[in-house]
Amino acid sequence: MSNQEDGIFQDAIKRLDSAFPYADIDEEPLEKLKHPKATLEVSIPVRMDDGRLQIFDGYRVQHDNTRGPTKGGIRYHPDVNMDEVKALAFWMTLKCAVAGLPFGGAKGGITVDAKTLSHMELERLSRSFIQQIADFIGPGIDVPGPDMYTNEMIMGWMMDEYSKIKRQHTPAVITGKPIPLGGSLGRADATGRGAYYCIKQIENINKWNPRDIRVAVQGFGNVAQSVALLLYNDGYKVVAVSDSQGGIFNEQGLDIPRVICGKNETKALNTAYCKGSVAHFMNNGAITNQELLELDVDLLVPAALQNQIHAHNAERIKAPYIVEGANGPTTSEADSILNSRGKFVAPDILANAGGVTVSYFEWVQNRSGISWTLEEVHTRLRTIMDTEFHNVYRLAERRGIDMRCAAYAHGLNRIGVAIQSLGTHRYFSEPHGQKAHPGHADGLD
């Protein structure tokens, strides 16, 4: 059955079955992860600038909280629906486990084309959403953060609204806030930076000289801009980038700081989003998003939407290395095609874990009341990304499996160990003599 027929959540959980034989866990955690813990669907009333009342659909899914409060972003996009939010929440559970963070996974979203709203409509929408979900979230329950088309200003409004409802300043309820409202240094470019650290590991393994490496980045939002800029500064040849309107290509390498300036300079001061598109840089060759994915480059970084590499184009992907900056850019059908063609894929649940990792740092700082320096944030992020890249890479090598399968097995091991540590399952499954009784063999005395 194809991904389209399956639905994105069903397609996403297929990866659990492929990874299970390589994980050191029993079937219980696996079954648990195939069902989200709780889903919430809300109607969000918003008074529009022209006086009309418009109702938007909103979602929050808590997928699994075995390892801690659930964590995951809020997305504003016209295509947002419950199935997609469930898949995104599932990926967050695995991502937090792969990164070793004490969080489960969650995700939220509103079905809206946020670019069409005025600044004040956007604020009313964001505050109204928090009014609907305030009893579902909390610093020790479920901690939202930013995702596509939500930014630090929106996170600030949401934290403020939650604090008003609870009558208590509560910065740790949401991450990705502006720095003066309790945000962390280094959060803004954290997802792109995490992907960049993965690329540095691949560079190390393959002894790459950045000047010889041609890179195509699909997307030009927060993640794509950060990763493109970090690679450009290292001397990599970023030959193509794109956004929803199309892409640009330059064989000699793009001047990334100029493209970023150009895209952002048309950002009107009274709106939250850029109005420019990279596609306006016509002195570079114009290409479509599809063409970008199929370019003859050394490294492809899909950093836009999900389901970009699928059964119909996976055969035509030329890049030998793919580092997934987006969530779910590759369908499960495409996985096997890419694997049979020997492609090296650093999967989303590893490669884009930098964002939620620095969100975790922000949550820790908010709860402790201590602020970290940018250097501290970068060092800690690098340590986590390097360590987990190598954990996944070693598992892949040892078991002769691809990086995605290894990342899932690694995440499953961490979730499985947490479930088994509760001891209940063991009580039923092991012979009497080995039961865990406090004060005996398994106790802490």
Ligand code: GLU
């Ligand atoms: N949206 C980010 C992701 O997909 C992270 C959100 C957060 O920081 O909670 O990983």
